[in-house]
Amino acid sequence: EAQVTQNPRYLITVTGKKLTVTCSQNMNHEYMSWYRQDPGLGLRQIYYSMNVEVTDKGDVPEGYKVSRKEKRNFPLILESPSPNQTSLYFCASSLFRTDNQPQHFGDGTRLSIL
Amino acid sequence: AQKITQTQPGMFVQEKEAVTLDCTYDTSDQSYGLFWYKQPSSGEMIFLIYQGSYDEQNATEGRYSLNFQKARKSANLVISASQLGDSAMYFCAMREVNNNDMRFGAGTRLTVKP
Numbered sequence: 519e520a521q522v523t524q525n526p527r528y529l530i531t532v533t534g535k536k537l538t539v540t541c542s543q544n545m546n547h548e549y550m551s552w553y554r555q556d557p558g559l560g561l562r563q564i565y566y567s568m569n570v571e572v573t574d575k576g577d578v579p580e581g582y583k584v585s586r587k588e589k590r591n592f593p594l595i596l597e598s599p600s601p602n603q604t605s606l607y608f609c610a611s612s613l614f615r616t617d618n619q620p621q622h623f624g625d626g627t628r629l630s631i632l
Numbered sequence: 633a634q635k636i637t638q639t640q641p642g643m644f645v646q647e648k649e650a651v652t653l654d655c656t657y658d659t660s661d662q663s664y665g666l667f668w669y670k671q672p673s674s675g676e677m678i679f680l681i682y683q684g685s686y687d688e689q690n691a692t693e694g695r696y697s698l699n700f701q702k703a704r705k706s707a708n709l710v711i712s713a714s715q716l717g718d719s720a721m722y723f724c725a726m727r728e729v730n731n732n733d734m735r736f737g738a739g740t741r742l743t744v745k746p
Contacts, residue, residue, distance in 0.1 A: 551733070560636070560723060560736040568732070576733055608677060610734075617665040617727040618684055621734055623677035 520545045524609050524624035531599060532632050539594045539627050541609030549615045550592040552584065554605040561608065567592055568615055599631045636724055638737035645714045646745050653709040653740045655724030663729040666707040671721040683707055714744045
């Protein structure tokens, strides 16, 4: 089954404790991205990757890191999480970056930073 | 600047009736794509429908259709014969040919009444 898989689905942690949210897709997609969803703001892009070893900042990259060492994986790293990073996070992918490609989303990761 | 505007934070519709969810967008690109996603209470993002800027006909997918008015820069989602399972958040999104991200509106929460 074609899918984007995120883990964990839920995480409660404390300020400053490094965490990684994994994302994997099995569709051989070139383009992958991370979003955060906050009430009233919709989804905002954190980082994106056009292909292996090619990543760039989105609208809200502060406090986050990513890497793309393999085509299928695109982990999101919070080196020193803070309470303002409490949010619902989505990983997404599409075959290419082009304007006619819908993105396929993972099921989301709900992070709570205390 | 906000590129996608959804002016209806919440909407109610009677079961079996049709409902229109509004979306306006801002772009200077000639080539772009417009997308609608559904987010049920379980949280996942489900792709519903796509409209290309050069498409002459309005997109349709089952009970979903997109009322695309290019000159007005609007891409309203029409859901016909509403069902209780249509109760969800709905997001309008845009991909531009000259941008690497997908922009989302703030969303509209639709509630279908029995």
